[in-house]
Amino acid sequence: MVAPADAxxxxxxxxxxxxxxxxxxxxxxxxxxxxxxxxxxxxxxxDSAGLVLLGIPTRGVHLARRIAQRMSEVESREITAGxxxxxxxxxxxxxxxxxxxxxxxxxxxxxxxxxxxxxxxLFSGRTIRAALDALNELGRPKAVQxxxxxxxxxxxxxxxxxxxxxxxxxxxxxxxxxxxxxxxxGDSVSITTATSTGGAA
Amino acid sequence: MIKNLLSAGxxxxxxxxxxxxTAEELLGVASRPIKKLPTLRGRTVVNxxxxxxxxxxxxxxxxxxxxxxxxxxxxxxxxxVSKGESLKDTALTLQAMGADAVIIRHQSSGAPHxxxxxxxxxxxxxxxxxxxxxxxxxxxxxxxxxxxxxxxLQGKNITIxxxxxxSRVARSNALxxxxxxxxxxxxxxxxxxxxxxxxxxxxxSYDLDSSLEKADAVMMLxxxxxxxxxxxxxxxxxxxxxYGLDTARLGRxxxxxxxxHPGPMNRGMEITADVADHVRSVIVEQVTNGVAVRxxxxxxxxxxxxxxxxxxxxxxxxxxx
Numbered sequence: 040m041v042a043p044a045d046a047x048x049x050x051x052x053x054x055x056x057x058x059x060x061x062x063x064x065x066x067x068x069x070x071x072x073x074x075x076x077x078x079x080x081x082x083x084x085x086d087s088a089g090l091v092l093l094g095i096p097t098r099g100v101h102l103a104r105r106i107a108q109r110m111s112e113v114e115s116r117e118i119t120a121g122x123x124x125x126x127x128x129x130x131x132x133x134x135x136x137x138x139x140x141x142x143x144x145x146x147x148x149x150x151x152x153x154x155x156x157x158x159x160x161l162f163s164g165r166t167i168r169a170a171l172d173a174l175n176e177l178g179r180p181k182a183v184q185x186x187x188x189x190x191x192x193x194x195x196x197x198x199x200x201x202x203x204x205x206x207x208x209x210x211x212x213x214x215x216x217x218x219x220x221x222x223x224x225g226d227s228v229s230i231t232t233a234t235s236t237g238g239a240a
Numbered sequence: 241m242i243k244n245l246l247s248a249g250x251x252x253x254x255x256x257x258x259x260x261x262t263a264e265e266l267l268g269v270a271s272r273p274i275k276k277l278p279t280l281r282g283r284t285v286v287n288x289x290x291x292x293x294x295x296x297x298x299x300x301x302x303x304x305x306x307x308x309x310x311x312x313x314x315x316x317x318x319x320x321v322s323k324g325e326s327l328k329d330t331a332l333t334l335q336a337m338g339a340d341a342v343i344i345r346h347q348s349s350g351a352p353h354x355x356x357x358x359x360x361x362x363x364x365x366x367x368x369x370x371x372x373x374x375x376x377x378x379x380x381x382x383x384x385x386x387x388x389x390x391x392x393l394q395g396k397n398i399t400i401x402x403x404x405x406x407s408r409v410a411r412s413n414a415l416x417x418x419x420x421x422x423x424x425x426x427x428x429x430x431x432x433x434x435x436x437x438x439x440x441x442x443x444x445s446y447d448l449d450s451s452l453e454k455a456d457a458v459m460m461l462x463x464x465x466x467x468x469x470x471x472x473x474x475x476x477x478x479x480x481x482x483y484g485l486d487t488a489r490l491g492r493x494x495x496x497x498x499x500x501h502p503g504p505m506n507r508g509m510e511i512t513a514d515v516a517d518h519v520r521s522v523i524v525e526q527v528t529n530g531v532a533v534r535x536x537x538x539x540x541x542x543x544x545x546x547x548x549x550x551x552x553x554x555x556x557x558x559x560x561x
Binding site: 124138172 | 241261274
């Protein structure tokens with residue numbers, strides 16, 4: 040039930056770089072949210088037999104693995120999560136230099152299965168649109184559901200999440216930063232108010 | 241990332257590793273029910289082949305099509321080149337038609353450089369073999385195949401055997417493998433080693449048998465009879481005895497060593513049929529990997545924005561959403 044606690048004691052202390060960073064979820068909050076999402080997925084789909092969990096790199100994959108681990112405990116059988124790289128399906132490829140590809144790993148045939156896509160933050164919805172395109176070429180799932188840790192609003196496409204860890208109303212000048220032990224040495228979600236960096240939109 | 245791929249020597253270690261890692265991911269596309277990615281939709285790729293080729297042209301065509309690019313095949317035979325059209329005019333014609341990338345194979349060494357430097361085409365120029373000079377994508381697919389079997393190439397011993405003089409594959413491999421940290425030994429009769437080979441980042445030997453025991457991979461080169469205008473060795477039989485890879489020599493290789501050949505093979509000349517079809521031969525796999533490597537090259541050269549904006553690259557991609 041507890042998130043992997045192998046972090047070297049960093050806990051939820053946020054970075055020193057931004058003075059305006061505000062932690063909204065700590066490691067316990069993230070753990071509870073993932074446990075709840077796991078149970079919601081199982082409740083909605085009755086059982087785990089026809090489920091395929093796919094995380095979107097990079098942090099979505101970490102979250103998918105954690106959900107799969109919780110699901111294995113609840114269902115008392117081994118459930119693995121896969122990864123779905125959406126780089127080649129992005130609609131903003133031509134706006135930036137070519138990106139490196141992430142690893143795609145589909146654990147199971149997805150035809151006729153219920154695919155649960157898992158990502159860290161739901162924002163414009165464009166990543167999910169790209170993921171739906173990618174899925175389309177891998178097979179024909181019976182249904183596709185979406186689980187996210189944070190829904191920060193500002194959708195640019197008609198896409199919604201089925202399972203949400205926390206709804207986080209934000210303004211466009213704010214940045215949501217998800218840190219996970221697997222890649223960032225600690226679990227936390229924080230909001231920073233971008234001062235003048237015109238970077239990520 | 242570089243704009244054109246003209247020489248394996250243009251790639252630094254980071255670029256080379258990036259291409260190989262990208263190819264690793266793209267290899268999976270071939271095993272999917274729909275072998276296609278939408279990434280280069282609407283881009284036009286021209287295969288400009290002045291010299292005969294089977295696998296390279298088909299490989300580039302398959303790679304471009306799997307990325308949804310439009311492919312125009314041009315071969316010198318049956319085109320206006322046979323009426324005397326120059327490379328420049330051919331290139332300008334293709335430019336006028338809006339080619340985003342030109343993949344060129346030419347019998348003259350340096351033709352791809354001329355095409356890229358003279359700015360006859362605005363698109364990316366990819367060298368698919370120029371004369372006896374370079375064949376960078378072949379070197380990349382060879383390195384990719386070795387990496388899959390041998391792991392990291394740092395400190396690995398690669399032996400390249402045969403007609404080095406006429407081989408663009410050997411030169412590109414020597415440059416790329418050196419960048420990747422491998423130790424390359426070229427084995428050939430003295431007549432088939434090019435002038436200036438002592439400036440290459442390689443060791444050379446005239447004796448195949450002495451370099452077999454330490455080899456992690458052996459790459460046999462085709463004897464390019466069509467480029468030979470003089471006698472480079474007394475007879476095919478003698479060449480085969482001294483520099484051909486047969487079952488006895490295969491047995492002296494370490495157990496993990498692989499046998500490679502860029503194709504097309506002269507069975508019975510540089511490699512016997514038993515060795516070519518042996519389980520340790522990865523010659524067919526090289527062709528499969530070629531498509532993935534060429535997809536990676538096309539994606540990295542054409543997939544992103546034309547102009548680098550360095551500031552954007554550092555922001556973590558996931559921050560958008």
